[in-house]
Amino acid sequence: LLDKQFRLAVVQLQVSSDKANNLSKVRRLVKEAAGQGGKVVLLPVRRSECFLSFFSKYAEKIPGETTQMLSEVAKENKLHLVGGSIPEEDGGKLYNTCAVFGPEGELILKHRKIHLFDIDVPGKIRFQESETLSPGNSLSTFDTPFCRVGVGICYDMRFAELAQLYNRKGCQLLVYPGAFNMTTGPAHWELLQRARALDNQTYVATASPARDEAASYVAWGHSTVVLYVLTLHVCGPTPDLQYLADVRQQIPISSQRRDDLYAVTAVQQGSG
Numbered sequence: 186l187l188d189k190q191f192r193l194a195v196v197q198l199q200v201s202s203d204k205a206n207n208l209s210k211v212r213r214l215v216k217e218a219a220g221q222g223g224k225v226v227l228l229p230v231r232r233s234e235c236f237l238s239f240f241s242k243y244a245e246k247i248p249g250e251t252t253q254m255l256s257e258v259a260k261e262n263k264l265h266l267v268g269g270s271i272p273e274e275d276g277g278k279l280y281n282t283c284a285v286f287g288p289e290g291e292l293i294l295k296h297r298k299i300h301l302f303d304i305d306v307p308g309k310i311r312f313q314e315s316e317t318l319s320p321g322n323s324l325s326t327f328d329t330p331f332c333r334v335g336v337g338i339c340y341d342m343r344f345a346e347l348a349q350l351y352n353r354k355g356c357q358l359l360v361y362p363g364a365f366n367m368t369t370g371p372a373h374w375e376l377l378q379r380a381r382a383l384d385n386q387t388y389v390a391t392a393s394p395a396r397d398e399a400a401s402y403v404a405w406g407h408s409t410v411v412l413y414v415l416t417l418h419v420c421g422p423t424p425d426l427q428y429l430a431d432v433r434q435q436i437p438i439s440s441q442r443r444d445d446l447y448a449v450t451a452v453q454q455g456s457g
């Protein structure tokens with residue numbers, strides 16, 4: 186029988202370009218989250234390391250130093266750990282990758298960011314991840330004893346179709362390690378999460394690095410958990426799967442879709 190409630194922890198930490206320091210903070214904060222009953226813990230994108238010029242410098246294999254440590258932390262604290270994202274090197278290519286670990290420290294999946302962050306808002310922000318990174322080609326879901334989870338990274342959250350496919354695959358929680366910026370953060374960060382939650386009748390959680398005005402990339406922060414649309418909690422929530430099931434029954438949009446008129450389908454499930 187699935188537990189109907191569990192504690193989800195979102196870790197918002199100050200990320201610097203000092204990897205060892207980041208990792209020791211992660212170890213301490215995940216332990217603290219576990220001490221407060223956290224069973225699924227979400228870490229942020231490590232943007233300073235992922236910032237493009239740093240990308241190849243910090244790239245690692247998976248398994249590698251960082252993911253080895255994340256695996257140990259998941260095992261020590263007996264929880265599911267959604268390991269933010271790190272730059273991954275594989276076969277001469279670089280990916281923005283989120284590794285997920287189970288309570289035995291096992292690597293459950295790697296999600297390679299599917300939608301690369303290429304935007305140009307004149308005078309505000311320009312980013313061309315595709316100059317450096319390759320996109321992932323597969324969807325990523327995993328099961329915990331509590332619920333099924335769909336994984337995306339940052340810009341992936343803008344694509345409603347991905348969340349819809351995760352919903353079709355039975356996900357009750359969508360997690361997006363992210364690091365929005367000071368232009369699109371205030372405009373879209375929370376709205377996107379509420380949109381994904383409302384459309385799909387799922388919980389949505391994001392983890393951002395803490396804001397550091399002195400950093401070369403200033404993250405918006407505001408890690409969030411959307412407990413369906415009725416309430417919005419910022420940290421410290423308890424997803425309740427019974428509540429979600431009730432909402433899905435009361436407003437039964439999944440069974441009311443007009444599949445005869447439209448469809449959202451995954452056309453290809455590649456590897457990586």
Ligand SMILES: O=C(O)CCC(=O)C(=O)O
Binds near residue numbers: 301341369
């Ligand atoms: O979509 C946005 O506005 C920000 C996305 C982002 O920072 C990223 O994908 O790295």
